[in-house]
Amino acid sequence: MEPVVLAPVEPVTGTWHSPMQVDPFNVPLEEKVAMLMEATRRMQSIDGLAFGEGGIDLFRRRTFLATSEGTSIEQTTVQSGAGIEATALGDGELQRRSFPNSFRGHISAAGWEHIQKLGLIEEAERTATEAVELLSAKECPSEVTTLVLDSGQVELQIHESIGHPVELDRVLGMEEAYAGSSFVRPEDRGSLRYASPLVSITADASLAGGLGSFGWDDEGVPAQRVPILVDGVFENFISSRETASVLGLTSSGAMRADGWAHYPLIRMTNISIEPREGSLADIIGDTDDGVFMSTNTSWSIDDHRVNFQFGCEIAWRIEKGRLTTMYRNPNYTGITTEFWGSCDAVGGREDWTLWGTPNCGKGQPGQVARVGHGASPSRFRNVQLGVRG
Amino acid sequence: MTGLIGPEEVRRVADAALSLPRADGVEVLFMHEWGGLTRFASSSIHQSTHREDTGIRVRVVSEGRIGVAASNDFSLEGARRAAESALEMATVVAPDALFPGLAPPVPTPRAPRVRRGGGRDHALRTRRVRRATRRDVPGGFHRRRRVRDARERGRDRQHRWTVLLGAVLAGLRDDGRDRPDGGSGFAEVFAAGRGELDPAAVGKRAADKAVASRSPRDSTRPLHGRPGAGAVSTLVGFLAWVGFGGRSLHEGRSCFSGKQGEQVASPIVTIYDDALSEGTLGLPFDFEGVPRSRVDLIGDGVFLSGVYDLRTAKQAGTTTTGHALPPPNPEGPFPLNLFMAPGEASLQDMIASTDHGLLVTRFHYTNIVHPVESTITGHDAGWHVPDRGRGDRPSGQEPAVHPVHHRGAPGHPDGGSRHRARERVLLLGQPRPRPQGLVVQLQRAFGPLTA
Numbered sequence: 001m002e003p004v005v006l007a008p009v010e011p012v013t014g015t016w017h018s019p020m021q022v023d024p025f026n027v028p029l030e031e032k033v034a035m036l037m038e039a040t041r042r043m044q045s046i047d048g049l050a051f052g053e054g055g056i057d058l059f060r061r062r063t064f065l066a067t068s069e070g071t072s073i074e075q076t077t078v079q080s081g082a083g084i085e086a087t088a089l090g091d092g093e094l095q096r097r098s099f100p101n102s103f104r105g106h107i108s109a110a111g112w113e114h115i116q117k118l119g120l121i122e123e124a125e126r127t128a129t130e131a132v133e134l135l136s137a138k139e140c141p142s143e144v145t146t147l148v149l150d151s152g153q154v155e156l157q158i159h160e161s162i163g164h165p166v167e168l169d170r171v172l173g174m175e176e177a178y179a180g181s182s183f184v185r186p187e188d189r190g191s192l193r194y195a196s197p198l199v200s201i202t203a204d205a206s207l208a209g210g211l212g213s214f215g216w217d218d219e220g221v222p223a224q225r226v227p228i229l230v231d232g233v234f235e236n237f238i239s240s241r242e243t244a245s246v247l248g249l250t251s252s253g254a255m256r257a258d259g260w261a262h263y264p265l266i267r268m269t270n271i272s273i274e275p276r277e278g279s280l281a282d283i284i285g286d287t288d289d290g291v292f293m294s295t296n297t298s299w300s301i302d303d304h305r306v307n308f309q310f311g312c313e314i315a316w317r318i319e320k321g322r323l324t325t326m327y328r329n330p331n332y333t334g335i336t337t338e339f340w341g342s343c344d345a346v347g348g349r350e351d352w353t354l355w356g357t358p359n360c361g362k363g364q365p366g367q368v369a370r371v372g373h374g375a376s377p378s379r380f381r382n383v384q385l386g387v388r389g
Numbered sequence: 390m391t392g393l394i395g396p397e398e399v400r401r402v403a404d405a406a407l408s409l410p411r412a413d414g415v416e417v418l419f420m421h422e423w424g425g426l427t428r429f430a431s432s433s434i435h436q437s438t439h440r441e442d443t444g445i446r447v448r449v450v451s452e453g454r455i456g457v458a459a460s461n462d463f464s465l466e467g468a469r470r471a472a473e474s475a476l477e478m479a480t481v482v483a484p485d486a487l488f489p490g491l492a493p494p495v496p497t498p499r500a501p502r503v504r505r506g507g508g509r510d511h512a513l514r515t516r517r518v519r520r521a522t523r524r525d526v527p528g529g530f531h532r533r534r535r536v537r538d539a540r541e542r543g544r545d546r547q548h549r550w551t552v553l554l555g556a557v558l559a560g561l562r563d564d565g566r567d568r569p570d571g572g573s574g575f576a577e578v579f580a581a582g583r584g585e586l587d588p589a590a591v592g593k594r595a596a597d598k599a600v601a602s603r604s605p606r607d608s609t610r611p612l613h614g615r616p617g618a619g620a621v622s623t624l625v626g627f628l629a630w631v632g633f634g635g636r637s638l639h640e641g642r643s644c645f646s647g648k649q650g651e652q653v654a655s656p657i658v659t660i661y662d663d664a665l666s667e668g669t670l671g672l673p674f675d676f677e678g679v680p681r682s683r684v685d686l687i688g689d690g691v692f693l694s695g696v697y698d699l700r701t702a703k704q705a706g707t708t709t710t711g712h713a714l715p716p717p718n719p720e721g722p723f724p725l726n727l728f729m730a731p732g733e734a735s736l737q738d739m740i741a742s743t744d745h746g747l748l749v750t751r752f753h754y755t756n757i758v759h760p761v762e763s764t765i766t767g768h769d770a771g772w773h774v775p776d777r778g779r780g781d782r783p784s785g786q787e788p789a790v791h792p793v794h795h796r797g798a799p800g801h802p803d804g805g806s807r808h809r810a811r812e813r814v815l816l817l818g819q820p821r822p823r824p825q826g827l828v829v830q831l832q833r834a835f836g837p838l839t840a
Binding site: 173263309 | 428431433442454528641754755766767
């Protein structure tokens with residue numbers, strides 16, 4: 001058995017706190033409940049809605065790391081988020097719409113000011129109306145066509161088909177028995193054409209507002225900005241001190257535990273697509289025929305992160321640059337590098353959103369990480385839609 | 390080695406919460422858990438851990454309003470603060486018209502499978518597995534002991550158990566990117582005590598699967614699948630999420646809503662939940678303190694019943710079945726000890742009676758697509774069952790099957806993948822009629838298996 005070699009890191013003493021304007025834990029409970037009650041009341045005012053639900057997610061964690069190498073770090077992160085969900089039932093059908101995103105909404109490393117900007121109350125009626133309309137919408141057709149994804153779904157696409165495959169512990173087989181492995185290999189750095197030249201992906205633990213932001217990771221490695229894909233070519237893994245040393249590298253600073261009782265694992269930080277040009281409206285306007293999908297609802301990908309199938313809450317036909325027919329139960333499938341290779345539009349900064357993913361599972365015993373993904377709406381050509389049983 | 394926290398100490402801490410003033414009712418759930426895990430890959434241990442945790446969860450009732458708070462501060466002050474937080478939460482919510490009250494005191498049934506500790510030598514188990522496989526092996530063995538003590542005014546419940554889990558995935562090296570001949574096999578074991586755990590046997594099962602799945606072939610025909618036992622457990626488990634919960638049943642979100650007494654599966658399918666069975670390690674009471682007993686969910690393919698806690702039972706006009714989860718529990722009751730009754734056919738019988746199909750041994754990363762349609766998505770690993778009489782490995786105990794794999798990713802000639810089948814959508818609840826065994830329709834997702 002070979003002894004473990006840890007990539008070197010300079011001992012550090014320091015403190016770090018995530019940015020925040022208004023401490024959400026100082027906001028009266030009554031104010032929080034009132035916001036949710038009003039949002040759900042407005043959803044329930046829509047005829048045909050079965051359930052209107054809302055939630056606020058507030059998270060504060062204080063950590064202290066001390067090592068025999070001399071590191072002494074204290075860090076505090078505060079994260080705030082909220083979301084609403086409308087469910088419509090009818091004739092053996094269930095349809096759901098979420099705002100601003102599914103699975104607990106939109107969470108940011110910020111204070112109460114983030115939640116106040118979300119617009120839960122203002123968007124409640126539209127969210128509920130779409131859920132009801134989906135009951136009578138057409139099923140998403142099964143076809144190969146152009147696919148436009150909103151930034152929320154691009155977030156999921158990045159997470160599953162880029163973020164996880166570049167975790168170096170997966171690549172080295174350490175997670176193969178449970179979470180799976182990766183099709184990416186150590187020798188692929190600098191050569192693997194992973195995506196089209198429009199796609200550049202960066203892991204940035206120093207990004208303000210990201211759930212994957214920190215001063216140092218749980219091995220005391222400083223937060224870094226690491227290029228993962230540069231103009232579509234794979235460049236770097238995310239790594240720990242132990243795994244980086246296997247390749248003769250230094251750690252990318254991605255070793256994180258979800259709590260005091262768990263062993264740190266390689267986890268995503270904030271893995272984002274770099275914005276290009278144009279808004280979502282520009283991309284749709286530039287599409288002659290295709291389908292626009294919004295808001296993730298299901299996901300599955302194989303244990304080497306090659307084949308995937310993802311579903312969204314809602315879709316619309318794009319005809320000559322305009323949204324027309326609404327579709328329910330939309331989904332699509334693809335092969336990771338083939339799909340990213342077909343990307344021919346990435347939206348600009350105006351529609352780029354730094355989303356929070358608070359439910360990333362990995363490890364044994366299972367850990368749930370909170371990670372971030374910046375994403376712009378994007379377009380993909382020749383995608384298989386409408387996978388049906 | 391951690392020792393049990395005695396009932397007197399638990400009671401002392403719980404009393405700090407139970408004595409909360411201004412509350413109409415208080416319930417304290419205490420959990421004590423510790424366990425070790427040894428994980429290994431490439432025949433080396435890369436993670437070896439031990440942890441211990443205690444926690445209390447307090448549910449407070451005040452004027453029909455419910456609040457819940459949890460803490461891992463197992464002290465008098467921690468319990469008191471948790472109770473006060475729960476009361477604060479209760480004050481801002483509307484009264485719950487469906488709140489049925491806390492569970493009344495009743496005798497707790499005896500659980501049959503409480504075992505002594507699971508042994509401490511993780512490295513020894515790892516060595517045994519490695520000897521059995523003689524391959525690069527990722528996997529892990531996990532030992533866990535828990536004590537749970539649910540208390541509330543007027544009654545106590547407590548239980549302890551030990552769980553040993555072992556899982557091994559034996560991977561064989563392939564010959565490089567251009568020749569993906571490597572195979573992989575997964576095996577796991579679940580035991581109540583160390584005497585029931587045979588790491589070498591688990592490793593050998595995984596290694597045998599890996600050897601059998603070498604040199605996967607491609608198939609070009611649409612296939613229907615026959616899941617193996619491991620894969621079937623995933624499918625049955627997902628019925629718990631999309632079908633059996635009392636709340637989703639009552640609210641119309643379940644695939645079985647309004648279908649009580651209807652044929653929802655093949656007549657050979659019988660599914661039940663039984664925490665007290667010898668085949669599981671369930672608690673004899675649920676997280677409200679209600680005694681558990683067997684609940685028949687699907688009998689001969691007919692949907693019979695869901696599972697309920699006190700609140701959803703009141704909502705649905707029935708009685709609790711003892712399936713409450715720890716509060717707060719917005720999803721409602723859940724069956725944690727599902728069984729599918731065995732049929733009469735062996736796996737070999739099913740393969741022999743299949744003209745053309747796919748033997749699925751394991752699903753990976755399954756997820757719910759549509760709960761009412763009971764559609765889930767996932768990825769399968771298994772073996773192609775070729776046309777009858779044309780199998781190329783029919784000898785001995787080996788099934789007359791050969792492994793298949795999906796097409797690889799562009800940019801990699803073989804995709805770097807040894808997955809043995811493309812993903813497909815699974816449609817539950819509409820099994821094809823077959824005389825024996827479980828047949829879950831495994832519908833083609835997006836075309837035939839291709840290279």
